[in-house]
Amino acid sequence: MSTATDPLVLYGEVFQSRLLLGTSRYPSPQVLADAVKASQPAMLTASLRRQTAHADTSPVFWQLLKNMNVPVLPNTAGCHSVQEVITTAEMAREVFETDWLKLELIGDDYSLQPDTLNLPLAADHLVKAGFKVLPYCTEDLVLCQKLVDVGCQAVMPWAAPIGTGQGPVNPYAMKLLRERLSVPLIVDAGLGVPSHACQVMEWGYDAVLLNTAVALAHDPVAMSHAFAQAVAAGRQAYLGGAMQAQTSAQASTPLIGTPFWHQA
């Protein structure tokens, strides 16, 4: 099945790719642009920060973002309270001229774990304010269900803490989440290599959001392409339906007519 007949649908909008890509930590703007060209992501994440006179790269990034012509998903990275999230979201909507929002509400600075207790409250407010909220969350089933209950039409559980590249650290919970929730699930954070992405897509996850695994690769352009292929392969495998694993060997070549065979 091609992406044309199996698109990613979020909040009623159709995307031909199931890969979302972050824009941070690349060796240069040109490498970012080339990585985007190689992987053709559905969306690019971006953020907002105070302007600093000594390191003002914002105009360069803004122009690059315009040139790449990929839908932008602003985030609320660094927010530690619901009010910070709400204000940052409103500012992002004005700057980026989009209702899409990657909701980040950090509860622990060391692990960058989301504030799971206040996340539904923030999501509820933002959904009512007209945002298309994609919340970055843990793989906790009850949390994800509550995010859906307040109107999130997709959720984005982590596979592992941001930037660790560990891959899925809790496969049981992630597979359970897929079984129990019918909304699109996007793995956001913690993937390190394309096989991680392929794995979660085989489990039935709908998309993958990456940044560090591509940006810090030796060759980010090659890695972005590899991730795009892995995501597509995992999706095809999920649709194809994997065989049931067996505990003992089963010959794949027919036994009937085996030459030189004789009963002992």
Place this chain on the structure above:
Amino acid sequence: MTTQHIQVWINQISTVLDSPACLSDAIAAANIKPPFAAAVNMQFVPKKNHAVHPLKDGDKIELIVPVTGG
């Protein structure tokens, strides 16, 4: 007649403005170029209100610009 002043904080930097002042005055003082967005005391102020949003002494103004993000 002496000019009155207020002290505000723009991205945590102390700035003195002539009073009365509005958000547009702070933005001009910061010499920030579009695109950007503004908030005063943690409340978003849309672009259409920059020229009419009054500032008072001690206001904390955030001016933010697009950057890379994950």
